Amino acid sequence: MAITGGNNLNSVPAPQKQTFATNYLDLSSASNAGWGQQYLPDLMEKEAEVFGPRTISGFLAQVGAEEAMTADQVVWSEQGRLHLSYKGNMSNNDVFTVTHDIDEASGFTAANHGVRVNDTVIVANTNGIFKCLVTTITAAAITVKAYDGTTVAQLTTAKGTTLLVYGSEYGKGTGYYTNSAASTTEERHTSNEPDFKTFTNKPIIMKDFYEVSGSDASRIGWVEVSTENGQGGYLWYLKAEADTRARFTDYIEMSMLESVKGDDSGIGANDVDAHIRSNGDIVGTQGLFDAIEDRGNVTTGVTGVNAATDLAEFDAILAEFDKQGAIEEYMMFVNRSTSLAMDDMLASMNSYGAGGTSYGVFNNSEDMALNLGFTGFRRGSYDFYKSDFRYLNDKATRGGINDAAGANAIRGVMIPAGTSSVYDQTVGQSMKRPFLHVRFRASQTDDRRMKSWVTGSVGAATSALDAMHLHFLTERCLITQGANNFMLMK
Numbered sequence: 164m165a166i167t168g169g170n171n172l173n174s175v176p177a178p179q180k181q182t183f184a185t186n187y188l189d190l191s192s193a194s195n196a197g198w199g200q201q202y203l204p205d206l207m208e209k210e211a212e213v214f215g216p217r218t219i220s221g222f223l224a225q226v227g228a229e230e231a232m233t234a235d236q237v238v239w240s241e242q243g244r245l246h247l248s249y250k251g252n253m254s255n256n257d258v259f260t261v262t263h264d265i266d267e268a269s270g271f272t273a274a275n276h277g278v279r280v281n282d283t284v285i286v287a288n289t290n291g292i293f294k295c296l297v298t299t300i301t302a303a304a305i306t307v308k309a310y311d312g313t314t315v316a317q318l319t320t321a322k323g324t325t326l327l328v329y330g331s332e333y334g335k336g337t338g339y340y341t342n343s344a345a346s347t348t349e350e351r352h353t354s355n356e357p358d359f360k361t362f363t364n365k366p367i368i369m370k371d372f373y374e375v376s377g378s379d380a381s382r383i384g385w386v387e388v389s390t391e392n393g394q395g396g397y398l399w400y401l402k403a404e405a406d407t408r409a410r411f412t413d414y415i416e417m418s419m420l421e422s423v424k425g426d427d428s429g430i431g432a433n434d435v436d437a438h439i440r441s442n443g444d445i446v447g448t449q450g451l452f453d454a455i456e457d458r459g460n461v462t463t464g465v466t467g468v469n470a471a472t473d474l475a476e477f478d479a480i481l482a483e484f485d486k487q488g489a490i491e492e493y494m495m496f497v498n499r500s501t502s503l504a505m506d507d508m509l510a511s512m513n514s515y516g517a518g519g520t521s522y523g524v525f526n527n528s529e530d531m532a533l534n535l536g537f538t539g540f541r542r543g544s545y546d547f548y549k550s551d552f553r554y555l556n557d558k559a560t561r562g563g564i565n566d567a568a569g570a571n572a573i574r575g576v577m578i579p580a581g582t583s584s585v586y587d588q589t590v591g592q593s594m595k596r597p598f599l600h601v602r603f604r605a606s607q608t609d610d611r612r613m614k615s616w617v618t619g620s621v622g623a624a625t626s627a628l629d630a631m632h633l634h635f636l637t638e639r640c641l642i643t644q645g646a647n648n649f650m651l652m653k
Contacts, residue, residue, distance in 0.1 A: 218409050219554040220416040223641075226494060226578050227599035229612070236365040237602050237642055243358030247277045247328040251303075255317040257295075259286060261303040262321045266647075273303035277355040281339075282331050288324040290316030296332060362458075366604055366640040367422065367448045369414060373407040375400040377629040380621045404633055408615070411635045415613075417560070419601060419641040422450035448640045451599070452573065458646035460487075463570070463653050474508065474542070480577070480650055481543050488648045490579040492546045497575030498555035498565065501652065505549060509537045552576075570653070577650035598648065603639040611638040 248265040251273075261273040278284070282297045286307060293315045295307035305326070309315055318324050380400055424447040455461065460483055462476060484490070497505070539548040555573060556562045565572035579598050603612040614636045617623070621631035643649070 218413050219557060219560055220412050222496065222552065222554065223416055223419060223599065223601060225550075226597070227601060227641075228597050229601045229603060231605035231610075231612070232366075232602045233604065233606050236363050237640065238361060238363050239642065239644065240359045240361045241645060243360065247355075249276055249278070249326050250322040251324055251326065252319045252321055253286065253288060253315060253317055253324040254319065255314070257307055257309075257315050259305045259307055259315075259324060259326050261305065261326075265325070267322065276303065276305075278305055278326070278328055279331075279353075279355075281333055282328045285327045285329060286315050286324060287327075288316060288318040290318055364449050364602075364640045364642060365424075366602065366638045367418065367446075368638045369411070369418060369636065371407060371411045371414070371635045373404050373633045375403070375621070375631050377619075377621050377631070380631055400631075407633070408635065412613075413560075415637055415639070417554070418448075418450065419639070420451045420554070421453075422448045422641075423453045424449050449643070450641055451576070451643055452651065454641075454643035454646050455576070455649045455651040458643075459649040459651065460647070461651045461653060477542050477547075481545055483650070484545065484648070488579070488645060490648050491544050492580040493548070493577045493650075494580060495547055495549045495575055495577050496552035496555075497549065497652065498552060498562070498573075501574040502549060502551055506537050509540055547577075573651065573653055575652035577652070579645070579648045598644050600642050600644075601639050602642055603637065611636065613637050 244265065249261045250263040250265060250267065251259055251261045253259050261276045261278075263273075264271045264276075278297060278300065280297055280300055284295050284297060284307060286293045286295055293307075293309045293313070294311075295309050295315065297305055298308050299306040307315060307326075449457070460480075462480055462483075537549065539546065541547070552575065554561050555565065555575070558566070561573065565574070605611060614634075616634050617631060618625045618634070619628045619631045620626065
């Protein structure tokens with residue numbers, strides 16, 4: 164029997180510690196994974212975390228709460244204003260014609276105002292202020308007579324005159340009057356009913372998954388990895404799975420901020436609704452930014468994109484909040500440039516700030532670092548607490564979008580602290596909840612707040628697939644109550 168030796172063996176010894184073609188492992192050959200080094204590399208085992216904390220979740224946890232639900236939508240109602248005030252035009256025959264409610268809300272029907280005959284009102288425009296009595300009402304036309312006998316100043320601009328009801332006055336032995344004309348018979352007015360608006364939002368289903376083959380799941384890597392949730396080791400799939408989970412967690416929060424509802428004008432072949440499902444339901448959900456733009460307040464400042472350098476912007480914001488709920492504590496989540504601009508604005512209030520000596524009263528000394536930042540301030544009766552919003556800074560999230568959006572970039576959001584009282588039509592009673600809270604689908608059978616499960620042959624085998632599938636799912640929506648008390652900074 165003949166024995167044939169291999170012709171590619173590095174088996175020739177050398178008398179000295181030198182490298183020859185016959186006594187070292189050729190790592191540059193194609194058969195050795197394409198290594199180009201003569202010697203093994205000096206491998207740094209620890210993976211470098213060059214982007215710091217990469218997740219942006221945590222915002223909603225600071226300002227809101229979570230609550231389970233079992234329905235396909237959430238319906239809630241919010242109180243309207245208590246007092247009667249309207250905008251309109253004033254003709255020269257002492258007739259005020261209602262055109263808008265005081266908030267200029269869409270869908271308002273002018274003839275459905277709550278003013279009644281014998282109400283005492285204030286009528287005001289740029290031509291004067293008049294205390295009047297309502298004498299007759301015909302639909303949206305309200306005839307008033309000034310107590311001092313003068314003619315109420317005319318201003319035909321549609322929203323140029325404001326009428327405010329401040330009381331009523333009746334003669335002795337009289338009853339209520341009809342709304343159509345003055346009457347001496349005892350006839351009742353139509354009573355004013357509480358004004359409220361109903362809002363709805365619906366949850367969306369979000370999914371993601373990670374897959375690794377059975378062979379790769381048993382492979383040891385060369386580099387030590389670590390993840391945001393504390394996982395680590397030399398198995399690459401552990402890091403990939405953790406990154407997928409962290410990214411999905413961020414998607415959950417980003418969706419609650421950025422989402423919008425689909426167009427309800429009809430379903431066409433190219434509509435989002437048709438792509439998701441075909442039963443005619445409107446898809447999408449209303450996130451925080453869209454809710455504030457739809458029902459809340461937006462400030463673009465008074466001097467430009469970074470108008471937070473000017474107290475005039477905050478004075479205008481305070482004036483708007485005074486017109487709304489006058490909630491006196493607000494959390495401000497802003498991007499970096501706006502945060503620094505606020506610091507400089509507040510520092511300029513100090514006579515030494517312009518020279519860079521001190522910012523406020525910090526007991527600064529030569530043995531400590533100068534504190535050049537502010538976490539909050541009080542203006543008027545309002546307290547503002549400032550916090551950096553990583554989502555608006557990170558280039559891979561809204562930070563990159565803001566770079567391209569110019570004047571439409573979002574530089575911050577103001578959120579009222581505390582709770583609001585609303586009537587929850589699902590529960591059937593008034594309840595106090597944070598202004599922001601997340602509703603997720605859950606029952607005794609299935610909790611869809613944040614589901615994850617594993618399928619495949621790795622670990623506890625559940626199928627014939629020679630891989631591990633890790634699935635993620637949630638079904639939720641954000642409820643923005645009292646959006647009129649929120650402020651979006653652009």
